[in-house]
Amino acid sequence: MPQYPLILPGHDITEALLNAMHPLFAFKAAHTDxxxxxxxxxxPDLILPLTGSAVWRVEAWLLYGAGSTGDFKTSWSVPSGATGNRSVLGPGSTASDGGADNIAMRAGVHNFGTTANYNGVRNSTGNLSFVLETATIWTASxxxxxxxxxxNTSDATATRLGAGSYMTARRLA
Incomplete structure (x- = not known):
């Protein structure tokens, strides 16, 4: 299976080539409420720069806390002209087990700009829940x-995207 970047015999090993082999990584060191x-x-922390004319695999591991009124919703912003879809997995809009042990889940494939709603199943910003969103993105620019x-619903009780959440991107082609 071909790997990115493709290194052919006689190819010079340069700083740019070595840097192209590393994934991009963004990490939340502190909560955002x-x-x-x-x-x-x-x-403010989960943003990565993608090069154009490329194919990227992006994963977002999100630790969130929300009250049962406010809940949590996501969407993605991608470079202009980008194509692809994102997959989502997390507590569904009707999830109701505060211990997060036996809850209804949301799993689907959506456009980047489609809203994905997740329930504040644990009814607290201190007890976090987990969401995984992934995408393969073809960038034009x-x-x-x-x-x-x-x-999801305006509420004076804060919704939190927690410290420890992160996002990675690896160039595939």
Whole structure:
């Protein structure tokens, strides 16, 4: 199976070539809380720059906490002209087990800009739940991929995207 970057015999090993082999990584060192808003905004920590004319595999591991009123919703921002879909996996909109042991799950494939709603199943910003979102992105031009998020229903009780959440991107072609 071909790997990116393709290294042919006689190819010079350069700094740029070696850097192209590494995945990109973004990590949340501190919580971000949002209250009384349903307007999507990029997370300040989960943004990665993608090169154009490339294929990328992106994964977002999101630790969130939300009250049962505000809940949590996501969407993605991708470079202009990018194509592909994202897959989502996390507590469904009707999940109701506060111990997060036996809950209804959401699993689907959506456009980047489609809203994915997740229940504040643990009814707290201190007891976090987990969401996995992944995508293969074909970029036409360079630009950022970002996780956008907000409350699903405006609530004075904050919704939190927790420390320890992260996002990775690996160039495939």
């Amino acid at each position: 949002r209250s009384s808003t349903t307007t999507f905004a990029p997370d 360079a630009g950022d991929v970002a996780i956008l998020w907000a409350q």
